[in-house]
Amino acid sequence: MTPQDRTLPRPKLLRMQNLRRVVQVLSFAAFVYLFVMTIGRFDFAAKANVLMSKAPIDTFFRIDPLLGLTTMMATRRLIAVMLIYGLPVVVLTILAGRFFCGWICPLGTALDATDTVFFRKRRRPATSGEAASRSIGRRAKYYILVGVLVSAAIGSQFAYLMDPITIITRAFTFALFPVVTLLTGAGIKLPYVPDDVQYFFRLNFLAAVVLTGILAANAVHRRWWCRNLCPLGALLGLLSRFSIVRRTVRTDCVRCKKCVPECKMGAILDDPTQYLAPECIYCYSCTPVCPSLSTRIAPSIAGEPYRTDLDLSRRRILGAVGIGALVAVLGRTNVAAKPTRTGRLKTSSEFLIRPPGALPEDEFTDRCIRCSECMKVCPTNGLQPAITEAGFEGMWTPVLVPRIGECTRQCNLCSQVCSSRAIQPFEIAERTHIFIGTAVIDRSQCIAWNSNKQCLVCDECCSYRAVIWKTVEGVRRPFVEVHKCVGCGICENVCPIQPMAAIRVFAFGDKRNLSRDAQKAYFEQAPKE
Structure with a gap:
């Protein structure tokens, strides 16, 4: 040529x-x-999302x-x-x-x-x-x-x-x-x-x-x-x-x-x-x-004139090592790393409610890559990025905010899209014994308690039958059966009391530290109807 x-x-x-x-x-x-x-999408044949x-x-x-x-x-x-x-x-x-x-x-x-x-x-x-x-x-x-x-x-x-x-x-x-x-x-x-x-x-x-x-x-x-x-x-x-x-x-x-x-x-x-x-x-x-x-x-395998040198400063490399170590240590010693009395679960907020199937908190924050896929796929928009609930180390990780959207019983989509397996796969049938929190009734706000008025909203919407009724001082009052409540948050979502619901989900019912079998055994301790 x-x-x-x-x-x-x-x-x-x-x-x-x-x-x-x-x-x-x-x-x-x-x-x-x-x-x-x-x-x-909801599949009527499978009765699940x-x-x-x-x-x-x-x-x-x-x-x-x-x-x-x-x-x-x-x-x-x-x-x-x-x-x-x-x-x-x-x-x-x-x-x-x-x-x-x-x-x-x-x-x-x-x-x-x-x-x-x-x-x-x-x-x-x-x-x-x-x-x-x-x-x-x-x-x-x-x-x-x-x-x-x-x-x-x-x-x-x-x-x-x-x-x-x-x-x-x-x-x-x-x-x-x-x-x-x-x-x-x-x-x-x-x-x-x-x-x-x-x-x-x-x-x-x-x-x-x-x-x-x-x-x-x-x-x-x-x-x-x-x-x-x-x-x-x-x-x-x-x-x-x-x-x-x-x-x-x-x-x-x-x-x-x-x-x-x-x-x-x-x-x-x-x-x-x-x-x-x-x-x-x-x-x-x-x-x-x-x-x-x-x-x-x-x-090409010939020795063409190309350079691979990076010319990195040893002092700056040591500085990067120090900063990386400092950030990691601070992340692991902030309030999010404070163990509970059991010593098995880290928590920094009573509203740190993780998606069902989430690993124990220490491993969850290490595995979660903050990709937001679980939040995007959530059909109720209930999964939101954490701000302060999980401390600095847990920022951007998914937390359930029931007032925005509940965790639907017929859904396990978040576990399907998690590439790092921070949210472990689970079947719809297991939802009855995957505990992410527990609902608590604020009797000073609940109209069935403080006004002696009939309100059945939380009871009617709970598919786990976790809201039970007992007669107190001659009046039927709502209670939460902790062995049945998994913390899905639908009761908090539909509660008519504004702006703060009279029934709220708290993280103390989270049992991620237990195996699925242990959680199932806990569920089976619920009183028979």
Whole structure:
């Protein structure tokens, strides 16, 4: 092939850059599809709520190696579903490089789309990999990764704060999904959107602000988040250092440096024949702008001039270790870690009511990746992100707020969508003996007690028959049978007393520390009718 032939433009459809865009669109469409299908419907044949989709709707959380690694480190257990799905991504990254960030990651796709729509014509400083490699910003994500891994090693799971999959899913769940359900309230019918519940979530502004800030950072540099802060990108960058897929530049390169400003990650050095391998996401932006077509990205085992050095400061690494350890220790010694008298359950609030099937509190907070899938799939909107109920370590974890929505008896959807198994699978038939709390009647508020009026609302709605009646001073009064009450909260939800219900669910009836058989034995101690 002559030099003139090499300068002929390649057909657009054959460019890897366009293939990457197609894969990005398909991957993001799959992410949105799985998010939309994270919803249940009532199956009259099964007499239970079932998921709308047969596909594993938590696929993106399963393939996230950062979430899988930190969760297994924090719990000291192998989680099969995360290991099986995450291991192929790790192997492919070692062989083919940091492709996940440039081709699969939904947050990365959102960043590229935001850049195209809002910042395409904005003039931004073209920072080469040479200058960026010397900045603290480029290395910050590696220090964050160190801190996250140290926290996990001590036993605290904090990857959810910075993981891109959880960040975008939380924003979709807490901010976008409730806005969509507003349309159904206005009479607009939408497929796969419930029209009988108006969803809203606590901390929705915080989730929206975090995602908006990440997208807005594109005004500084393209993929500023990926370049500087993403710990998942840092982990994949470390794994990709020995990839056989490399960017190579032939000797006929004219060194025009057109590829330098085109690089989304600023990975190309001042000498355009060299680049930082851990930063390359294989976006192929550098190949079509090359006037001599000297640049290619392909499998290679030759010693091309590429760099894998990270130039991390030993002092800052030790600082990251110290911060990670401090955060983990503070998380495990705050009020949420205070044991009860039994010494078997941590609690910080009488309203810390977990979903049915949740593990004991210490293991639950270590396993929960704060993905918000259980809250999105909850048919009553009763599951909400924790604010202070579980202390600092338990922030964003799911708690039941019965005044917003009860825990439906014919539902186990939260256990089906939990990828980390923080909520253990259970059958509908087991709902009678999975205790998440106990209802307590406030006699000073209950009109059946303080006004001697007849009110049967809590009794009529309780499918567990946990509200019983006894004659006190010649008048029938309601009581709660603790061996039957599982803490579903429907009584609190429908209680007519405002603003605070006269019957409320408290966490002291939580028996997660007991096995299912032990909880069933406790249930069987209830008096026979």
